[in-house]
Amino acid sequence: MQQTTFSLLVHAIRYDGENTRIIELRPAAGTHLPPVEAGAHIDVHISADLIRQYSLCNTPGETHRYVIGVALDPNSRGGSRWLHDNLQAGDTLTVGAPRNHFGLANTDAHTVLIGGGIGVTPLLSMALQLEAQQRSWSLHFAAKCTEQAPLLQAINTLAKQARYGQVNCYFSESSASRMDVAQVMEEAPKGSHFYCCGPVRLLDTFDKCSESYPPEHCHSERFIAELEVAKGGYTIVLARSGKTLYISEEQTILDALKAEKIAVPYACAEGICGSCEVKVLEGEPDHRDDVLSDAEKARNDTIMVCCSGAFSKQLVLDL
Template sequence: MSTQDSLIQVRVRAVTYEADGILGFELVPMPPLKDLPAFTAGAHIDLHLPNGLLRSYSLLNAPGERHRYLIGVNKDAKSRGGSRYMHEVLRSGETLTIGAPRNNFPLDETSPMNVFIAGGIGITPMMSMIARSQELGTPWRLHYAARTRRNAAFLDVLQGHHGNPNVELRLNFDQEAGGQMLDLAAIVQALPAGAHVYCCGPLPMLAAYEQATAALPPERVHMEYFAAKEAAATDGGYVVELARSGKQVDVRPGQTILDSLLAIGIEPPFSCQEGICGTCEVKVLEGTPDHRDLVLTNAEKAANDRIMICCSGCKTPKLVLDL
């Protein structure tokens, strides 16, 4: 979690144009720190922006690298200030506060083959997974969809794998002549035996992916969301007890648990407020959560022993949290 203890100061060493609407940022440690914390393929970091916003971005460099983190940022037309700040204000040479890497989208390193499906900026976590697959010698196939070639980041790196017999690169530009939407059902049907499949992209793509992979063993199906799929639980009408202080907080209609805590001056770690980053995860000691997040798997949700307090609610009159 991005607690005060795990915050890291980095310098923006370079800002690069990667595609129309997509900038790359190279973040390096600041003295006395020599190395950044290690990370695993699929991990992300929280950026604590000077405008007060917290935003999560996937790390796209090879997981063995400790001297820098690379992220890619898409300029979101509906930006609430995060991607706009990154594109219009942040410049190379400036400093930034980040949280240590966390991973909600890990690569299964035992898989005999990896199939990656990326839509738009969803390519970023796949870049570190591809680098790791290369290190492990695991064959991989990438289906990469973008509106046009000009909108597709990292094509030069990806095309550098051309000719590698363990690699298949299938590019799909749906707004170019002859282009069409990815046929996820056909991609899933053509999966090699035992392959693990990973998808990251816009909501309609992930919805189609969930449908296409419904019959596959869940341990072979992986996905990461960039935006909430369900509305937050804001019915309220229950009490949250904070076990460490014994404090009881009423969660009123219209509030999330996080809202109710912030309203009384308690500031637990949080970032996306959409149930996708995992920063606000808290242990549940008593009560039944109403899970609305996209971080926990179905099995983890059924265990009811943790909750994302930015979006999930409570089905019982009282919820006791390890806070």
């Protein structure tokens, strides 16, 4: 069975941007991690009941380390605050295997990466992959000012070395330049694929601008939930045990599974991390998550049990 969590050494911590800690995690000497994919993220187990998701900003393909960028969130509920205030080089940290719902499409089309603040983390990894594969790309990165811009050293290095792409930075306070998402998308070569990650306002703008483009060309990743959890009132059948559970009005599938002490992995419980994904064998899910793309939702073969429900009276799950 594939290993799902790893206990990693905090090899190094450095700052890249006033409020951003770059944390490099390594496995025991002589061992390797599942390879990094551009756009992937890992669960970081901060305590028994606190798990947070962070995108990897490694060079894709690396197996000797995971690198995450952690911006200090002023509204932190313990995740980034703890990682900033307590974590030291030499500590160990438990993390999950990488998951990727924000991977690069396999296409020769130009790729436009649109990032705001710490949302640039997965985009940096994507730009490195595109550059290595000699594919055409552009990165548009917005932050308040150079001092607070996460990963700016890494972005500047990439900008200097890039041969197949270009980097455009916008600093609203220090240089009064603002990113115009609509214009960025309009000026991109026809058939481009667009990827966006960043604050809610940027993602909302991107979603609006995306309405004029084929949905399969527009990709985004949110790390803050805006979901309405599905209501109960249906039955789930656990195919492996044959057990049937009724999901009451106020319950999620995850609530019902936990009440029955049926172990299922989960982390955010807000439909944004993908940890709780379960295969659907029969029935029509009512998808409420921010993880699956529209095409993946339309296939109805998987469900995030922390927030999604059912349109059908019954769902048969691969549990």
